[in-house]
Amino acid sequence: MTYSVQVKVMPLKELLDPQGKAVMGGLQNLGIRSVNDVRIGKNIYLQIEAGSAEEAKKIAEEAGQKLLANPVMEYFEISVN
Amino acid sequence: MTYSVQVKVMPLKELLDPQGKAVMGGLQNLGIRSVNDVRIGKNIYLQIEAGSAEEAKKIAEEAGQKLLANPVMEYFEISVN
Numbered sequence: 247m248t249y250s251v252q253v254k255v256m257p258l259k260e261l262l263d264p265q266g267k268a269v270m271g272g273l274q275n276l277g278i279r280s281v282n283d284v285r286i287g288k289n290i291y292l293q294i295e296a297g298s299a300e301e302a303k304k305i306a307e308e309a310g311q312k313l314l315a316n317p318v319m320e321y322f323e324i325s326v327n
Numbered sequence: 328m329t330y331s332v333q334v335k336v337m338p339l340k341e342l343l344d345p346q347g348k349a350v351m352g353g354l355q356n357l358g359i360r361s362v363n364d365v366r367i368g369k370n371i372y373l374q375i376e377a378g379s380a381e382e383a384k385k386i387a388e389e390a391g392q393k394l395l396a397n398p399v400m401e402y403f404e405i406s407v408n
Contacts, residue, residue, distance in 0.1 A: 254370050256372075266371075269394065269395070273390055273394060276394060278390055280375055280376045280377060280386055281373050281374065281376075281386070282329060282374040283372075283374035287369070287371075288368070288370060289368045289369060289370035290350070290366070291337075291365070291366045292362050292365055294361055294362050295362075296361060312357050312359070313353050314350070
């Protein structure tokens, strides 16, 4: 069966997010002033062929650790649909 | 009150996603062969000061239309926590 797995890769909370800061500046310039903070990461959808949701999650975790996220700067979260 | 709003920005389904294709190739090279498709977009967290969740969502929608997503190539989804 094919599982749709969502992997969110975000910059670590301890780190500055210059892309987010730039977008916040852009929003202010557009007159949207009620946004206090912006953090930007990646949203990755994987279509995984697996025997169970558990197995699909394990494969996504392996993918996250080996390729999708850089653990020095990012963390990732997985959800299986 | 401050609402945490998540904006997912993804490439339109009709379009190719070269970044996703490249990541899929990388996964195959790493021996992760059960992934059939990869699509990569952005995951954006906004901290929005608003009177209600409704209002926060409206502000996020305005931000999505004006700055966060390029409607020619991307669509976006909003969820308020």
